[in-house]
Amino acid sequence: MAAQRETEGSKANIVMWGAPTCGKTTFLAALSIALGRQSEGWKVIGANDQSTRALVTLTTQLSDGVFPKASGAVIEHYRWRLVGQELRRGGWKSLFRRSPVGVQFGLDLADLGGEGYSPRRLTQKELIDDLVNSRGIVFLFDPVREFEKGDAFEYLFGVLSHLSQHFLENPEFSSGLLPHHLAICITKFDELRVLETAEKLGLTQPDEEEHFPRVDDGDDARELFEKLCEVSASGYGGMILNTLEQYFAPERTRYFVTSAIGFHVDPRLGYDPDDHQNVMTDEKGFTRIRGTVRPVNVMEPLLWLGRRLGKK
Amino acid sequence: MAGRTVRLDVEWALWGKEPGDHDYRVLACSQSGLTEQKFDQILNRFSIGTPDTLPQVTIVWSGREDGEERIGIAIHESSATPDKVGRRIAVTRYFCVRYEQLAYQPVSYLALYRRLRTLRLPQQGELRIDVDRMRPDEIASSVNEQVMSTAALLLTDKSVCIVCDDKVDLDERLLFLDTVAAMLPYGMRSKLSASTWTSSTAQHNIRLSFTTDARDEAHNVFWGRPTPISSEAQTSQEYMRLLLNHADRKSLIARLAQATDLMGFGPRQSRLPLAVLDQSYREPAHGVDALRETDRPEKVVRSLADALQRQDVDAAKSFIGRLKYLSHDLEVQGRRDELKQILKEELLLSPRPWLEGDYVEEMYGSLLRLTFGRSLSKRTLNEVHGIVHGVFSPLLLDALARMHTYDPVASVSIARRRSSEALQKVLTGYSGAELVHAAAGLDADESFIDTVCKELARRYKSQEGMDSGLAEALERSGFLGGVLETCYPGQYKRQFELMLSLLKVAYGEGALGDQELESALNGTKTMPSRALLSAVAYLYGSGAGDALTDRFLRKKVEEFDLTTTTRDVIRKNMAQRRPKPAPTGGHPVLAPRQDTWQQRADLVRHERSETGWWRRTAGWWKRQMDYLLYLLLSASLVLLIVMIIIFAMEQTP
Numbered sequence: 020m021a022a023q024r025e026t027e028g029s030k031a032n033i034v035m036w037g038a039p040t041c042g043k044t045t046f047l048a049a050l051s052i053a054l055g056r057q058s059e060g061w062k063v064i065g066a067n068d069q070s071t072r073a074l075v076t077l078t079t080q081l082s083d084g085v086f087p088k089a090s091g092a093v094i095e096h097y098r099w100r101l102v103g104q105e106l107r108r109g110g111w112k113s114l115f116r117r118s119p120v121g122v123q124f125g126l127d128l129a130d131l132g133g134e135g136y137s138p139r140r141l142t143q144k145e146l147i148d149d150l151v152n153s154r155g156i157v158f159l160f161d162p163v164r165e166f167e168k169g170d171a172f173e174y175l176f177g178v179l180s181h182l183s184q185h186f187l188e189n190p191e192f193s194s195g196l197l198p199h200h201l202a203i204c205i206t207k208f209d210e211l212r213v214l215e216t217a218e219k220l221g222l223t224q225p226d227e228e229e230h231f232p233r234v235d236d237g238d239d240a241r242e243l244f245e246k247l248c249e250v251s252a253s254g255y256g257g258m259i260l261n262t263l264e265q266y267f268a269p270e271r272t273r274y275f276v277t278s279a280i281g282f283h284v285d286p287r288l289g290y291d292p293d294d295h296q297n298v299m300t301d302e303k304g305f306t307r308i309r310g311t312v313r314p315v316n317v318m319e320p321l322l323w324l325g326r327r328l329g330k331k
Numbered sequence: 332m333a334g335r336t337v338r339l340d341v342e343w344a345l346w347g348k349e350p351g352d353h354d355y356r357v358l359a360c361s362q363s364g365l366t367e368q369k370f371d372q373i374l375n376r377f378s379i380g381t382p383d384t385l386p387q388v389t390i391v392w393s394g395r396e397d398g399e400e401r402i403g404i405a406i407h408e409s410s411a412t413p414d415k416v417g418r419r420i421a422v423t424r425y426f427c428v429r430y431e432q433l434a435y436q437p438v439s440y441l442a443l444y445r446r447l448r449t450l451r452l453p454q455q456g457e458l459r460i461d462v463d464r465m466r467p468d469e470i471a472s473s474v475n476e477q478v479m480s481t482a483a484l485l486l487t488d489k490s491v492c493i494v495c496d497d498k499v500d501l502d503e504r505l506l507f508l509d510t511v512a513a514m515l516p517y518g519m520r521s522k523l524s525a526s527t528w529t530s531s532t533a534q535h536n537i538r539l540s541f542t543t544d545a546r547d548e549a550h551n552v553f554w555g556r557p558t559p560i561s562s563e564a565q566t567s568q569e570y571m572r573l574l575l576n577h578a579d580r581k582s583l584i585a586r587l588a589q590a591t592d593l594m595g596f597g598p599r600q601s602r603l604p605l606a607v608l609d610q611s612y613r614e615p616a617h618g619v620d621a622l623r624e625t626d627r628p629e630k631v632v633r634s635l636a637d638a639l640q641r642q643d644v645d646a647a648k649s650f651i652g653r654l655k656y657l658s659h660d661l662e663v664q665g666r667r668d669e670l671k672q673i674l675k676e677e678l679l680l681s682p683r684p685w686l687e688g689d690y691v692e693e694m695y696g697s698l699l700r701l702t703f704g705r706s707l708s709k710r711t712l713n714e715v716h717g718i719v720h721g722v723f724s725p726l727l728l729d730a731l732a733r734m735h736t737y738d739p740v741a742s743v744s745i746a747r748r749r750s751s752e753a754l755q756k757v758l759t760g761y762s763g764a765e766l767v768h769a770a771a772g773l774d775a776d777e778s779f780i781d782t783v784c785k786e787l788a789r790r791y792k793s794q795e796g797m798d799s800g801l802a803e804a805l806e807r808s809g810f811l812g813g814v815l816e817t818c819y820p821g822q823y824k825r826q827f828e829l830m831l832s833l834l835k836v837a838y839g840e841g842a843l844g845d846q847e848l849e850s851a852l853n854g855t856k857t858m859p860s861r862a863l864l865s866a867v868a869y870l871y872g873s874g875a876g877d878a879l880t881d882r883f884l885r886k887k888v889e890e891f892d893l894t895t896t897t898r899d900v901i902r903k904n905m906a907q908r909r910p911k912p913a914p915t916g917g918h919p920v921l922a923p924r925q926d927t928w929q930q931r932a933d934l935v936r937h938e939r940s941e942t943g944w945w946r947r948t949a950g951w952w953k954r955q956m957d958y959l960l961y962l963l964l965s966a967s968l969v970l971l972i973v974m975i976i977i978f979a980m981e982q983t984p
Binding site: 038039040066068069070072073076086088090091092095096097103111120128132133134135137138145164168298300303304307 | 350353354355356373375378379380381382411412414415416417418419421452531532533534535544545546547878945
């Protein structure tokens with residue numbers, strides 16, 4: 020029994036996927052801060068000592084203004100839990116009105132340095148195993164890297180092919196679509212070029228509380244993704260969206276425009292559209308976070324995945 | 332007396348990013364033995380996660396990459412440069428040494444690290460360094476019960492994590508790892524990975540490491556606290572008991588360091604270290620101090636040769652005893668070239684009928700150990716062959732058979748010379764996959780290949796000891812095609828027959844299926860041999876040509892990394908078929924029955940594209956003319972009928 024629990028514990032239900040430097044670990048580091056900034060009562064808790072320590076270290080680093088170091092070529096497993104309350108009907112007392120009910124979603128995350136997804140390296144068996152056993156994927160697309168280097172397709176296609184091969188004989192693959200839920204996150208929304216693209220397309224609208232811009236999840240985010248793919252340096256950006264739509268069911272896919280560190284908001288003056296960059300570079304070329312971290316759409320993809328996976 | 336230092340040839344690689352780079356990669360390497368790609372694989376396989384504190388040190392073994400065992404040390408350090416996104420770059424300097432260099436002149440991990448940590452990397456080529464030889468007395472002072480129990484726990488199939496905080500510094504961690512390794516047979520270092528830090532959330536491949544938090548799936552050793560060994564780990568308990576029984580730790584370390592046979596970890600091999608330890612308990616190691624009184628090995632061997640020349644039995648026995656003493660000690664290392672010369676000149680490996688057999692065999696054993704080291708390889712055997720001019724006495728063969736060897740080619744070669752029973756006994760000790768692996772190596776000769784093929788056929792016939800990895804090993808070796816070509820040049824029939832037998836061993840009797848064809852041809856990265864292609868085509872039966880194209884050629888072409896556009900053109904070209912030449916006479920040729928609908932459609936399409944528009948237009952005119960002719964004929968017919976009717980009416984009164 021204990022052995023079985025161990026085995027179950029070592030599996031990830033959500034895998035972080037993306038090219039090097041696309042911000043996978045920073046995204047996870049921002050989760051606690053994102054949850055701390057919302058008032059819906061959600062919190063993230065480590066399910067074992069090592070996961071709790073990782074959560075604390077990542078969060079503390081980011082809140083100190085330091086980006087996490089680049090992940091190595093080894094898969095990090097974080098066993099976290101999203102704990103909160105949701106309004107649900109239940110019992111005769113709440114027949115006509117919904118009452119808050121405590122809920123908990125498992126976030127058993129696998130995070131690997133982007134180099135691990137490279138087709139130039141031997142695909143790690145552990146990575147494919149994690150992907151096969153998981154049912155949720157957070158795919159991070161870095162528009163800045165795609166514009167400068169244009170290699171997101173490389174980091175997608177090789178691993179996706181290996182993954183599909185494993186599902187070839189699986190009845191879940193009978194429709195030709197993978198059974199995973201996929202949260203596609205367009206990262207670095209705070210970067211000037213990404214924000215300007217969204218604004219030119221008329222996809223932004225101000226956040227109700229902080230007034231900085233946001234892009235609605237779903238169709239608007241997908242449109243931005245499509246346009247950003249078009250400016251890929253390699254010209255293969257357009258294939259990313261097509262490939263993702265060929266392999267994942269539309270009802271199990273959702274698009275999010277995210278920023279792990281968010282926009283700079285002056286504590287006294289608030290958000291200034293002419294001075295919103297939250298990253299600064301020192302004289303040696305090292306980057307730091309300029310002000311406080313205000314994650315945009317970091318909690319939402321994981322909460323969406325948690326809810327979808329919880330239903331299964 | 333041998334010196335206190337050991338000279339080593341070191342391969343190296345630098346792993347990191349250039350300033351402004353996005354991705355980690357091998358930035359430079361020695362480019363002498365291991366390639367950049369191999370270094371990349373090794374460093375990825377033993378990644379430790381992202382350390383908070385640098386430097387850290389990882390002990391890395393390698394052997395899968397090119398079949399040669401190496402012990403490596405990776406030093407992870409911080410750099411002063413940012414990467415493309417402004418993060419500090421961590422660099423890893425990796426150094427590795429061929430195990431055979433260390434097998435007869437052991438060094439400690441700590442000594443290696445101390446020598447390498449400040450070493451500047453050259454532009455290219457191997458490094459040559461001098462490192463302090465392992466000193467059992469130095470390590471013995473660090474042995475305690477926690478070290479022993481950690482070593483014992485390594486004999487299970489789980490990894491071992493030493494849980495401690497940041498207060499334990501790098502040198503202390505490395506000394507602990509070194510001391511634990513010293514409590515195991517030295518040969519286990521060829522498969523030991525260890526690190527001064529690993530991420531406790533990472534799914535890493537490090538067997539022994541320091542970590543900040545305990546892990547569920549590992550044995551956790553809490554620094555400075557008692558380390559009980561659970562009753563489930565019986566081998567570990569037994570090993571611990573044997574370690575505790577050794578009061579003289581210096582002697583224990585010296586004895587374990589002499590056990591240089593390659594040895595792995597895991598339940599299948601856990602009894603081997605126990606056997607080594609048990610033996611060393613019964614036969615105490617020679618004291619280092621006592622050995623210092625002895626002369627140089629070359630001098631003793633010369634004296635022995637004199638005694639043998641004079642047929643002085645007592646003197647010969649005395650020198651044989653001293654040689655045995657010398658040959659078991661780590662600190663003694665003779666000048667091997669000089670020793671080889673003496674063996675050859677003095678015919679020391681020749682038969683000595685006037686001396687008792689036990690002494691002769693002991694003499695051979697000691698001479699071989701001193702001259703060639705403790706491990707027997709095919710190269711050693713070839714050298715001995717040269718010294719004795721191909722004449723191996725039975726006692727010499729016995730002495731050779733007693734040497735440690737992990738080389739099936741060498742052990743099979745000796746066993747074949749001894750007797751058929753000995754050969755069968757040796758072969759039984761190897762799995763089919765191991766035999767194939769050895770046969771695919773550089774040392775394999777014609778007789779070895781022949782023996783392996785016969786043995787595999789015998790096992791297949793008797794269904795005895797067929798291992799699950801055999802088919803895979805054969806596939807990966809290209810069914811020994813290259814070796815067969817080398818060993819049987821021009822003997823195509825022989826190559827073909829052997830290939831058929833190997834395919835039968837892998838896939839059984841009967842015709843090959845598509846899946847088997849694909850596995851047989853695509854298992855190896857190199858191009859399959861002609862013998863393999865012929866045998867596959869033979870066993871596949873009808874349709875072999877199409878199957879070879881679809882399931883092999885097309886894949887090989889796909890693997891060739893070209894641009895997408897070029898690859899698309901190649902794919903299209905391969906998918907299309909050229910039309911068969913038009914028949915020059917006789918009956919028109921029908922499309923072959925086995926052509927698929929798609930193939931026929933392609934053929935028609937191709938024919939159309941070849942004939943061009945003008946020919947199609949000519950066809951149209953021909954059809955129009957045919958219609959016109961029909962029309963004229965019909966009109967003439969009608970006219971004729973009408974005329975007949977009119978004529979008939981006119982005739983009617």
